[in-house]
Amino acid sequence: MVETLDTKLGTMFWAYTSPGVDDIEEVARKCDKLHVHFLDMPHHIDCWGNNPMNNHEHWDRIFDTLKAHGIVPHVYFQSNNYRTFTDPETHAIWDSKQMQTIRQGIIDFINRYAIRNPEIWWGDWNEPNGSGWVDSKERYDYYVIQVWEQLSKWIHDEIRYRNPESIHTSANYLGAPNSSHFDNVNNTFFSEYQYRFALYDDVDYLTWHPYVDTYNGEAIPEELLKQGIVPAEYNPLQKQLIATEFGFARGGGTGLQGRTWTDDEAAKLMIREILILDMMNYKRICFFCLTGSGNWDSNPYGAFNDTGKTDNYTQVGLAIKDLMDQLAGYHFVQRYDLDDEHLFALQYQNEAGDNKLAYWSTNSAGTVETPFRDENQELNFTDYVQITDLSFEPIKCEFFLPIEADSSLGTRVKL
Incomplete structure (x- = not known):
């Protein structure tokens, strides 16, 4: 069955923050306004065990609300990025006690939802090739990569043991898969290592954050026709890709993308990237992000300025709404x-x-x-x-x- 653009369209939302819990009905309603049917959400596990989102009542409410709105959740894991040195025992920024806390938080979540909510698409870790696992200068270390690859495999094995029919995506990798300079990440290297560690064998779809940047060309979406593909030799089964973050920062400064854009520029480029990724047959297309203001003090990317009951669209949000009002129900x-x-x-x-x-x-x-x-x-x-x-x-x-x-x-x- 051919999937229409609105079926593919998704966005990212921080479900672990307090507004995410309190306003989940408004979040779902805003997704409906934009014809969004896929919601990318990290489960943030506090490495000290202080995370209020470990309370299943919150996630029960989130998943039940999304299901009522026909929105499919995509869940993955992350923890505090609070220091810049790597623990020599764990090959991560967390010590062994903190790693055990993280693993327990993951297994508790899987035990609760792998069967209860079969509609969930399961990822594993967020941006391990960026700063999501170690400080950037050690991201290419063989033992560091081996440890987070092992964690990824363990997560998927635990979920699949409980629900063999579950859908699995790879870790959310920072940048486009065939780019080499975004935030000093050589993603061709990580594409190769995913293939070497056979991680692609454990998942249904390959997940990336295809932000464009000034280090790889003109910082326009059309660059993804070259940068947005996994080299064929590292994806021999030609598994489809998923974009779980991309966007164009507003608010001044250079940012990770080497520049920022005006509201007008960000709006036109966002729409073009949605269509480019659809043309490239990405399975899901999740823009970053649902809410956030247009300045660096909070979030320079959002489609809405807040999660309140007023539809306080940013210019990017209005552009997405206009596109989807015209193309909902249509396929490329x-x-x-x-x-x-x-x-x-x-x-x-x-x-x-x-x-x-x-x-x-x-x-x-x-x-x-x-x-x-x-x-x-x-x-x-x-x-x-x-x-x-x-x-x-x-x-x-x-x-x-x-x-x-x-x-x-x-x-x-x-x-």
């Missing part, structure tokens, strides 16, 4: 070849056979003659995505020739 069919790599013209179709065209240019190409509908139809390509109805009805003068005269010998047509 093809990209048309317009003999210009800067021009993108994507055909979308719904179940009834209606077609739409989403089109834009990476260089503000201006008016371009295209073969759509009428011969040599002109479309104005800008760096903003535009959507128009696309008709494939035959032109009558070409396919239904006009009748010249009727006679007893039959009908003649005018050639």
Whole structure:
């Protein structure tokens, strides 16, 4: 069955924070507004055992609410990043006692929800190739990689033992899979090591955070056509990819992406990245993130400014809503070849056979003659995505020739 864009669309939300618990109904309602059907949520396990989210009552409420709204949860694990040196025994930033606390928190969660909530998609660890496991300077250490790979395998084995039908995704890897400089991460290296450790064998989908940045090119979504794929030799089974974070930071400064964007720039680039990832056949497309303000004091990415009952959209949120209001129920069919790599013209179709065209240019190409509908139809390509109805009805003068005269010998047509 072909999946429509709204089925694929997701976002990330911090369910472990207090607002996430108190306002989960509002969170679900905001997801409905954006046609979001997939919610990416970390289970944060405090390494000192002080996390109030270890109380199952909170997660029961979250999962029950999401299920009522038809939203599929994607859950993975993380813990405090509170120091910059690696413990020589654990090969992580946590000591052995803290690691035991983390493991116990994981198994408690799995015991509770692997069977109770079979709709959950299960990941394992968040950004172990970034700063989610050790300080950045030690991320390439063989023993460090081996330890978090073993933890990943253990998580998936524990879940699958309780629910053999569960869906599994890899760790959330920072950056695009074929990029080499985002936050000084060489992801081609990590793609290779995932293959060497056979971690890809344990999961159904491969999960990445395909942020674009100035270190790998122009910091535009179209760069992902090169950076957003796992090299074939490291993904021989051609498992589909999932994007669980991507976005364009606002608010000034350089940030991890080498720059920030205005609200207007972030909105147009977010929409383009959603469509690019859909064109690349990503299984799920989760933008970062649902809520947060447009400044570095809190969160420079959000689609809404807060989780309150007012729909306080950011400009990015409004752009996503407009896109999905037009393309919900439609699936990607093809990209048309317009003999210009800067021009993108994507055909979308719904179940009834209606077609739409989403089109834009990476260089503000201006008016371009295209073969759509009428011969040599002109479309104005800008760096903003535009959507128009696309008709494939035959032109009558070409396919239904006009009748010249009727006679007893039959009908003649005018050639």
